Amino acid sequence: MDIVERISIIVYLKNMKHERQLRKFGNIYFTHKKEHYVMLYTNEDKIDDTIQHLMKLKYVxxxxxxxxxxxxxxYSSKNVEKKEYLNF
Known part of the structure; x- marks a missing residue:
């Protein structure tokens, strides 16, 4: 079983009624009704084709x-000295 790398895409819509049509591009993770965007996850190997196809849609x-x-x-750094905060 291979683990498929997935990437998050945020799609801003003109109207939220087109939200359901985005299901064919990946898994919808989050929708924001007031801000009119949808966050979805797609496979990393198909990301270029998916973005090009989404940009062609008139409601995006x-x-x-x-x-x-x-x-x-x-976040590790090699040259940082450890400080003693508790001196007894």
Missing amino acids: KDVKVSPFKQVKRD
Whole structure:
């Protein structure tokens, strides 16, 4: 069994009645009715085709991809001295 990498996409809509039509592009994780956007997860290998197809739809305003893959997640530093906060 292979683990499939998935990426979050935020799709801004003109009207929320088109929310159900986005189900064929991935799993809908969250919808915000007032802000008119839908967060969905799709497979990483199909991300380019999905974004191009979403941008062609007339009810889509904007599409943003989650920057989680580009964010630095290593917070350790090698040159930091350990400080003693408790001096007895």
